[in-house]
Amino acid sequence: MAFIDSHCHLDFAEFDATREQLIRQSLELGINHFIVPGVSLAQSYSLTSFAKQYPSVYIAIGLHPYFMAEHSDEHLDELNKLAHKHKDQLVAIGECGIDRSIENIAKQTQIFEYQIELANQLELPLIVHHRQSHDLIAQSFKRCKPKFGGVIHAFSGSLQQANSYIKLGFKLGVGGVITYERAQKTRHVIAQIAPEHLLLETDAPSMPLAGFQGQHNTPLQLPLVFDQLCQLKQVTSLNRNDLKQRLYDSCSALFRI
Template identity: 75%
Template sequence: MTFIDSHCHFDFAEFDTERVQLMVQCQQLGIETLIVPGVTLAQSHSLISFSQQYSCVRICMGLHPYFMAEHIDDHLAKLSELALQYRTQLVAIGECGIDRSIENIEKQTQIFEHHIDLANQLELPLIVHHRQSHDLIAQSLKRCKPKYGGVIHAFSGSLQQAQYYIKQGFKLGVGGVITYQRAQKTRSVVAQIAPQHLLLETDAPAMPLAGFQGQINTPLQLPLVFEQLCQLKQITTPYKAGFQKQLYNSCSELFRI
């Protein structure tokens, strides 16, 4: 079986001492592609050379809400210029979105909607971050409709919210959260969603799986996420290969890889 990690910060410093070894291990496990999002202007720029070093990496460009303090006024224009220049190397725009745990929702919204416009201009999907903000994201999607879909990273909303995003052309990112028994709402929703609307992800080095708390998460955990998803959807061994192929196709079609 082959996998795509649809959301992995493989360029982060946590992997500096073991990145080459991890890449080899990923290949051995059938994890053939890592989608690496952009989070700041400087890091988005550095991803260009990073992707040239590692053939398994596909990159995106974006301004993440976590780094609001670093996103000064001209960064939106510079991000657009950079994305236009390197359009052929990109598979998505993001990570972008709205996060209620971070100040200045108005500025976050402005930045998010700029990403939507940029993705539409470049005919690319979006990678969307959310935290207690599904209503705000829905408002932005109404004002500025994405034309090429995307993925709702680390989806943890209701079934109604899941269905809304799917109608807007989005897929739902499924990661380590579903390995926690306490995440009953998310587990229940994911179990009801057809595989063509789901993507596997790790969000490494963040979001460790249950049983691995306190450890650095890595893309090597992706098959464990897959196994947990199989359990939730009651996919038995004879059907796992077909189910995995559906998930793989869902991801490769969205990102055109």
């Protein structure tokens, strides 16, 4: 039985000194695929080369709201050209979305909806970032309906919101958040969602698990996220492999890997 880390930034500089060893150790743990999202135009360009170096890496390209100050209308055109040129390399468009902690919601929305349309053109799923923005994302989805689903990265929301995403063909990203006792709402929701609607992720080097605060997160922590999910779902030792397989199949089906 194997794992897929459905969201990790292995190309980030934090891993420059340890990347080869980290990938080798991950493979030894049964983590045999990594989905690496794009966050900016420049980094999306570099990902097309990065993926060729590592057979276990699959990539998405996109414009993340954190880098809103960098993004321009020209970047949208360039992202479009890059996506069409490297379509065969891509498993998704993203990381894209809307974040209320960042200024200029109107520009964020424009860029997000452009990427929804791009994903639809290329028949690809979306990797969606949110922060205090489920309502805004829902509005964008009404104006520009995603046709090939995707994943709501680091999902934290209500059961109603979770089911709304699932009805649109989205899966929910499950990571380190569920290891924190204070995240009771998210833990309660995730416990109720069927495994075929969930993906495991780390968001490495971000989102460290409880007990590892202040450290860079890595894909090596993915089995600990799985352990916590097993506890939330009250999965017995006899059924762990079944849950692991269903999560693997969920990710494989979404990203077609």
